[in-house]
Amino acid sequence: MAEMDFPSGKNIRLLVVESDETLVEQIYAYLEPLGYDLDRAANGLLGWQRAASGAYDLLLVDVMLPGMDGLTLCRRLRSESGSEVPVIMITSSESVESRVLCLNWGADDFLVKPFDMLELEARVRAVVRRARSQRTSRMLSWAGLELDPQTHTAACDGKPLHLRPIAFTLLARLMRAAPNVVTRKELELEIYGDSPPDSDALRTHIHLLRKALENAGKPVLKTVSHVGFRLEESAG
Known part of the structure; x- marks a missing residue:
């Protein structure tokens, strides 16, 4: 380990x-x-x-x-x-x-x-x-989304975006890689370390993050079949 x-x-x-x-x-x-x-x-x-x-x-x-x-x-x-x-x-x-x-x-x-x-x-x-780690990471910005891991705050086009900590962590990882694909395994490692759960809990967290982004007018989280997820700036 x-x-x-x-x-x-x-x-x-x-x-x-x-x-x-x-x-x-x-x-x-x-x-x-x-x-x-x-x-x-x-x-x-x-x-x-x-x-x-x-x-x-x-x-x-x-x-x-x-x-x-x-x-x-x-x-x-x-x-x-x-x-x-x-x-x-x-x-x-x-x-x-x-x-x-x-x-x-x-x-x-x-x-x-x-x-x-x-x-x-x-x-x-x-x-x-x-x-x-969220308290010590630097500010992230991509396509109208802004995340400040130090204060654990997020914004979408200047308006507050309220995310639970795991959704925040997933979005930060996706923003760092955007627009490239982040695999499911990489995301599980980001939130669970070396001990991912037996159940497909990642799907639940992805669902909540996608819903939060869509409600904020940013339907940018896309599934790449059999691979993972990515942020697409032109998605709309």
Whole structure:
């Protein structure tokens, strides 16, 4: 496996918002020895209060929570506090609709129960690495689209373009290559590192990005059959 930009969980503070005691114990038993700084909230309301403090590098949130469900927690975090802290949602449903709902409500990634702790840590590493790299990358501009990875803001023809973090990362990668093709494998490596999910989660993220661009009047994201995706300036 390729070397990560941080070899352990040191300096990564993670809030686990989960009511299942057994699952919480498993997460702590696996991540704490790796150096992660863990905190826990047993219900959605407490999770919201702690998450809003801005003290965490990543949130791990179950969809089904007492007090306040995980989707509401994530939505309030994005809309009320304006927080961009990465969120990995835990869900019991494997449906595409459930995954899209999690992403639309502000999650950056999701895990379907039951999941292996090895996969959990790989997802945490990938999401945190992506969030850190976005804060240090330079401004991107292409065909009326502008992205500032440092402030994690985007604009289309001078108007704000609101994107979730994974969609932002995908668009940044496509803009760097435009108008050339970026393969599916390259995009998966960009968002998942060396541990892509078994499911075709990339399709969901591409769908959300394409919809956001079309709603902004920029239907520039095109599929190159059996290869990958590209941005076409003349698309219309």
